[in-house]
Amino acid sequence: MPAPSNQSFCASSIIGTGSYMPEKVLTNDELSKTVDTNDEWITTRTGIKERRIAAEDQATSDMASEAARRAMTAAGVAPEDIQLIIVATVTPDMFFPSTACFVQKKIGAVNAVCFDISAACSGFLYALQVARHFINTGNRTTALVIGAEKLSSLVNWKDRNTCVLFGDGAGAVVIRRADENADAPGRVLSTVMGSDGNLADLLKVPGGGSFCPITPENVESRPNTIHMEGRETFKHAVTRMLEAAQQALEMAGLTAADVSLVIPHQANARIITAIAERLNLPNEKVFMNLDKYGNTSAATIPVALDEANKAGRLKRGDVILLVAFGGGFTWASSVVRW
Ligand SMILES: CC(C)(COP(=O)(O)OP(=O)(O)OC[C@H]1O[C@@H](n2cnc3c(N)ncnc32)[C@H](O)[C@@H]1OP(=O)(O)O)[C@@H](O)C(=O)NCCC(=O)NCCS
Numbered sequence: 098m099p100a101p102s103n104q105s106f107c108a109s110s111i112i113g114t115g116s117y118m119p120e121k122v123l124t125n126d127e128l129s130k131t132v133d134t135n136d137e138w139i140t141t142r143t144g145i146k147e148r149r150i151a152a153e154d155q156a157t158s159d160m161a162s163e164a165a166r167r168a169m170t171a172a173g174v175a176p177e178d179i180q181l182i183i184v185a186t187v188t189p190d191m192f193f194p195s196t197a198c199f200v201q202k203k204i205g206a207v208n209a210v211c212f213d214i215s216a217a218c219s220g221f222l223y224a225l226q227v228a229r230h231f232i233n234t235g236n237r238t239t240a241l242v243i244g245a246e247k248l249s250s251l252v253n254w255k256d257r258n259t260c261v262l263f264g265d266g267a268g269a270v271v272i273r274r275a276d277e278n279a280d281a282p283g284r285v286l287s288t289v290m291g292s293d294g295n296l297a298d299l300l301k302v303p304g305g306g307s308f309c310p311i312t313p314e315n316v317e318s319r320p321n322t323i324h325m326e327g328r329e330t331f332k333h334a335v336t337r338m339l340e341a342a343q344q345a346l347e348m349a350g351l352t353a354a355d356v357s358l359v360i361p362h363q364a365n366a367r368i369i370t371a372i373a374e375r376l377n378l379p380n381e382k383v384f385m386n387l388d389k390y391g392n393t394s395a396a397t398i399p400v401a402l403d404e405a406n407k408a409g410r411l412k413r414g415d416v417i418l419l420v421a422f423g424g425g426f427t428w429a430s431s432v433v434r435w
Pocket of ligand 1: 143327334
């Protein structure tokens with residue numbers, strides 16, 4: 098495990114959360130009518146019961162914009178107050194312009210600088226850390242950090258190994274500079290990040306980019322869909338998420354015993370349980386919503402954070418542990434004092 102990638106303790110606070118999930122629900126039973134699977138297998142192997150699917154004419158930026166509006170309303174900030182928009186996504190509207198630029202246009206955040214981050218399921222926590230750096234250096238005071246995905250557009254609906262796992266959605270937070278000495282609510286205490294490109298082939302969308310453009314010859318083999326070595330990914334996910342969580346806690350001067358709620362990436366209930374057991378955290382301190390949404394990659398953590406917030410599970414002063422793992426491989430963890 099490489100050393101934590103930063104040691105900075107900047108005073109950035111989450112002042113509002115928001116999320117948007119598409120209306121259409123696709124259940125395990127419905128999926129089992131189109132691919133050789135069943136509710137029993139999916140539920141016992143993953144914990145997923147259903148997922149949301151965006152409308153055909155709904156782009157990632159549409160979901161991201163709605164989540165952003167809700168986060169801004171919760172934070173009490175106007176679009177003009179937003180100085181930075183970072184969208185974490187592996188399903189951008191287009192290769193360029195960035196999805197963040199489309200969000201800027203849709204929400205009217207005319208004063209923002211906008212770009213995307215590609216770090217798969219760790220993308221939101223990567224984006225949070227980048228936004229913290231902007232705030233820490235004094236360039237910006239108020240930022241929108243968004244995780245949004247239309248993974249249904251990247252799924253091979255004939256591959257039962259992967260199509261049962263993923264779903265669509267978007268989550269957002271507004272973060273704002275706080276006085277470093279002040280006890281501001283929602284303060285991000287620490288973030289650690291890591292990557293291992295040597296394992297890039299275990300989870301990827303190999304086609305559709307410059308490496309393997311889609312051609313009439315290769316289109317049938319669907320290279321522009323998600324390919325994953327599930328078992329190998331599973332093992333690395335448990336190890337890296339655990340290490341990252343422990344490092345983020347250590348960096349914040351805390352231990353797992355201080356954690357009020359862990360919000361882990363929602364890829365597989367067995368991964369989450371394994372991590373919670375190793376951190377000695379009881380079920381009531383572990384947030385899970387993957388039964389409803391499956392794995393929504395970069396959207397997962399901000400959607401879960403918003404749902405936990407709305408459900409009253411985040412109390413002032415609580416220590417919230419966020420931890421994610423995804424393609425790259427990438428991983429990250431943040432500790433937030435609510
Ligand atoms: C994908 C995952 C759920 C598969 O579970 P698993 O227990 O490892 O299952 P395996 O891949 O070993 O497959 C076991 C069997 O189930 C079958 N299977 C796979 N998907 C199936 C499905 N949807 N329905 C029914 N059977 C299925 C396989 O074909 C295999 O059959 P075989 O033994 O006859 O070959 C699991 O590996 C996983 O969650 N991986 C990590 C995902 C992750 O962490 N992602 C994070 C980054 S996004």
